[in-house]
Amino acid sequence: MELSEKHIAFIENSLALYGVENKDLKEDLVDHICTYIENQDADDFNMLYQQALQKFGGYTSFQNLQLETHHQKLAKQIITVNKLKFSAGFIVILLLVMSLVFQMMQWPYANAWLLGAILISVLIILPVHFYANYKKSIHKYS
Incomplete structure (x- = not known):
């Protein structure tokens, strides 16, 4: 036809x-x-x-497909957020180790490395973590 x-x-x-x-x-x-x-x-x-x-499968099957598509999209977003958190956490650990080494050797800028680690933790890791938890909680009930 x-x-x-x-x-x-x-x-x-x-x-x-x-x-x-x-x-x-x-x-x-x-x-x-x-x-x-x-x-x-x-x-x-x-x-x-x-x-x-x-x-x-009828319209109920289509709605289930849509729900599954929505969940897969959310899963991709969560994976991306987790990669960002991991990368930022690695940088924070690196900065903390650098700060410790600079403190032990009594070199200048040891406090700058420590401040950088704290700023990345507060300005990147914590907001991304709370955003990810917020997104998970919203989609848990839908």
Whole structure:
């Protein structure tokens, strides 16, 4: 069956009505449904559309896919935040060791190294840590 723009718009609108909000997911679902319908020999769009929905698990399956997509996006964000925390923590440890060495050798700028470690801890690591915990708590209940 050859699909028209009207059919494709109908599929997009029906997915939006049933709660599929993620743009990429919606495009993929429209593409899969259209491909399924176009590969069938029948000419009844409504029947083929219903078959396509049943084949792909129905609207509840689409909502579960959207939820899973949302969780994967959150997981990527958490991984990025954890990498940032690890990198900043490594720099803090390096600055603390440098400060200790400078203190033991009584070289100048030992306090500057210590101040740098404290500033990175307070201005980068703590806010990023609290932001990550905030994001986790929001998505835990959704």
